[in-house]
Amino acid sequence: MTSVAPFLIFYVAAALVAVTRGWMRGAIMIALPIVGAYNLYTFPEATGITFALFDYQLEFMRVDRLSTLFGYLFHLAAFLGVVYSLHVKDTTQHVAGLLYAGSALGAVFAGDLITLFLFWEMLAISSVFLILARKTARAGRAAMRYLLVQVLSGVILLAGALVRIHETGSIAFDFIGLEGLSGWLIFTAIGIKCCFPMLHNWLTDAYPEATPTGTVFLSAFTTKVAVYALARAFPGTELLIYIGATMAMFPIFFAVIENDLRRVLAYSLINQVGFMVVGIGIGTTLALNGAISHAFNDVVFKGLLFMCMGAVLHMTGKMNGSELGGLYKSMPITTGLCIVGAASISAFPLFSGFVSKSMVMSAAIAEGYPIVWLALLFASAGVFHHAGIKIPFFAFFAHDSGIRTKEPPWNMLLAMGIAAVICIFNGSYPWVLYSILPWEVTYDPYTAAHVLTQTQLLFFSALAFTILKLTQIYPPELPGVNIDAEWLYRKVMPGFVRTFLATFGPLDKSIRNAAVGSVKGIIGSISRTHGPGGIMARTWHTGDMAMWVLILLAAYLIFYYL
Amino acid sequence: MVDPENTPPEKTHMFDNPRNIKRVIYVLYALCAITFAADAFIHRHIDHPWEELFGFHGVYGFVACVLLVVGAKELRKLIMRKEDYYDD
Numbered sequence: 087m088t089s090v091a092p093f094l095i096f097y098v099a100a101a102l103v104a105v106t107r108g109w110m111r112g113a114i115m116i117a118l119p120i121v122g123a124y125n126l127y128t129f130p131e132a133t134g135i136t137f138a139l140f141d142y143q144l145e146f147m148r149v150d151r152l153s154t155l156f157g158y159l160f161h162l163a164a165f166l167g168v169v170y171s172l173h174v175k176d177t178t179q180h181v182a183g184l185l186y187a188g189s190a191l192g193a194v195f196a197g198d199l200i201t202l203f204l205f206w207e208m209l210a211i212s213s214v215f216l217i218l219a220r221k222t223a224r225a226g227r228a229a230m231r232y233l234l235v236q237v238l239s240g241v242i243l244l245a246g247a248l249v250r251i252h253e254t255g256s257i258a259f260d261f262i263g264l265e266g267l268s269g270w271l272i273f274t275a276i277g278i279k280c281c282f283p284m285l286h287n288w289l290t291d292a293y294p295e296a297t298p299t300g301t302v303f304l305s306a307f308t309t310k311v312a313v314y315a316l317a318r319a320f321p322g323t324e325l326l327i328y329i330g331a332t333m334a335m336f337p338i339f340f341a342v343i344e345n346d347l348r349r350v351l352a353y354s355l356i357n358q359v360g361f362m363v364v365g366i367g368i369g370t371t372l373a374l375n376g377a378i379s380h381a382f383n384d385v386v387f388k389g390l391l392f393m394c395m396g397a398v399l400h401m402t403g404k405m406n407g408s409e410l411g412g413l414y415k416s417m418p419i420t421t422g423l424c425i426v427g428a429a430s431i432s433a434f435p436l437f438s439g440f441v442s443k444s445m446v447m448s449a450a451i452a453e454g455y456p457i458v459w460l461a462l463l464f465a466s467a468g469v470f471h472h473a474g475i476k477i478p479f480f481a482f483f484a485h486d487s488g489i490r491t492k493e494p495p496w497n498m499l500l501a502m503g504i505a506a507v508i509c510i511f512n513g514s515y516p517w518v519l520y521s522i523l524p525w526e527v528t529y530d531p532y533t534a535a536h537v538l539t540q541t542q543l544l545f546f547s548a549l550a551f552t553i554l555k556l557t558q559i560y561p562p563e564l565p566g567v568n569i570d571a572e573w574l575y576r577k578v579m580p581g582f583v584r585t586f587l588a589t590f591g592p593l594d595k596s597i598r599n600a601a602v603g604s605v606k607g608i609i610g611s612i613s614r615t616h617g618p619g620g621i622m623a624r625t626w627h628t629g630d631m632a633m634w635v636l637i638l639l640a641a642y643l644i645f646y647y648l
Numbered sequence: 649m650v651d652p653e654n655t656p657p658e659k660t661h662m663f664d665n666p667r668n669i670k671r672v673i674y675v676l677y678a679l680c681a682i683t684f685a686a687d688a689f690i691h692r693h694i695d696h697p698w699e700e701l702f703g704f705h706g707v708y709g710f711v712a713c714v715l716l717v718v719g720a721k722e723l724r725k726l727i728m729r730k731e732d733y734y735d736d
Contacts, residue, residue, distance in 0.1 A: 342720035550713035
């Protein structure tokens with residue numbers, strides 16, 4: 087069998103899904119990630135697929151351990167997403183989901199900046215339909231803001247690529263580093279997709295507005311493509327350590343007071359990506375292995391949590407912590423699976439977060455960043471607090487909201503079940519995941535000290551939650567929005583434009599009215615003399631003419647004799 | 649959703665009984681006590697000077713969460729707006 091570029095398989099399948107219905111479509115969707123993963127398995131390493139564009143060779147298929155790992159990860163994410171969304175009848179969502187997954191694969195196998203740019207933009211264009219498919223006015227506005235930010239990131243990437251071609255004459259997508267204008271442009275473009283602080287709000291704005299199944303797709307691809315791109319182009323960039331630590335820290339405060347539980351998960355997603363960014367910034371093999379394995383685990387456990395919340399939204403139509411509660415009575419299986427996801431993101435021993443996040447933290451302390459290490463430890467306690475406890479607690483326990491519903495459709499439960507099994511497997515047998523990482527792993531997560539310190543951290547975090555809850559210091563779930571950096575472009579800038587128009591609009595209007603008035607006056611006076619009936623437009627008798635000539639001659643004679 | 653008037657009275661669930669909630673809380677207290685005490689028996693590799701403190705990770709986790717919640721509560725006063733804040 088000849089191997090095909092993975093994105094192409096997804097694009098063809100998306101076309102087939104668009105024209106099929108029923109079981110046929112389901113079969114294509116299920117078979118796709120499996121066939122795709124087999125194709126990747128048989129893909130011979132070090133053979134690329136290239137394509138000539140003018141003077142440059144576009145490299146569609148760069149196969150090495152880093153890109154292959156992300157390749158498998160995206161096939162897995164696509165599989166989970168497809169199973170989870172099998173019950174959906176909406177063709178747009180299915181086609182968009184597959185194009186989106188295919189674009190993510192195209193981006194991680196891109197060997198040059200132009201190919202990367204193409205798939206970078208395809209990610210934006212395909213994924214926006216997953217938000218639009220919610221079909222609410224609110225989602226529509228969020229989708230447009232999302233698209234603007236994503237396309238902007240692509241434009242900056244293209245600018246960076248063009249400057250780089252000018253600077254180096256090469257379009258290769260390898261280590262770039264923060265040197266020169268092109269380095270900073272490409273860094274910024276990746277930073278937008280990676281949710282660097284202040285550039286992060288597109289995610290918390292748009293992801294919670296997407297459809298229940300759409301958010302599961304969204305959570306897997308865009309940010310992880312960005313993590314891959316950072317690991318490829320900027321490993322060991324010290325600035326990333328501080329950016330990542332900030333990303334791990336600040337979203338947890340927003341997550342604690344956020345009411346929309348999928349928005350809590352969106353903030354938590356940024357917090358987890360923060361750990362990966364720190365690992366890439368440290369840049370040692372331990373740190374990079376940690377960042378990449380954490381990206382792998384995060385796709386699965388964050389996917390699982392989004393799937394659980396999606397199931398709640400699908401069955402109850404509600405997503406606010408203030409309106410939910412007590413669902414463990416009618417959704418016990420979903421509750422159990424959600425707790426597995428919560429334990430994994432919180433990094434309990436035997437769950438997947440435990441074996442990957444700690445690699446980044448060990449690297450931070452080993453490379454002499456004790457303050458960053460303390461920040462990450464704070465963030466670890468915070469993750470457990472908002473994602474590990476808050477999500478399951480306010481959805482499934484807390485006060486009984488009176489909502490009685492049923493478990494979600496079987497395909498949703500199956501996808502959640504598979505994700506939960508992977509979370510436990512990766513946590514309990516980390517060596518399988520470690521064996522496919524780009525560099526050899528000598529790290530052992532299961533030392534007595536690590537298990538003890540981590541469980542101590544988590545149990546005391548839970549103790550803090552319990553005491554704060556019992557003493558009613560813990561802030562209640564309240565409906566409302568919390569303003570964030572997006573305030574600048576959702577409130578200040580529109581407000582500025584409105585004030586500007588309100589102030590200068592009347593002035594502009596009076597100036598234009600005056601101008602129009604004077605033009606009208608000129609036209610009026612001209613039409614009085616030259617218009618129909620105007621003195622200049624009258625017909626005159628020949629006799630009148632002779633008379634005037636006589637008068638002129640007479641006047642001339644008089645002047646002559648004077 | 650089911651029609652509440654035509655369904656038989658619901659069976660009581662695990663946490664409808666306040667004693668079960670108490671039990672969960674006591675288990676948590678016990679786990680905290682055990683892991684805290686285990687610090688005396690398990691040799692920890694010290695990477696950061698603060699780790700020399702007995703039960704450092706427990707204390708740090710507890711303090712971190714209290715600071716997080718108190719900080720977030722203060723933050724809420726500053727940044728919370730009505731749900732239709734952005735709608736025009």
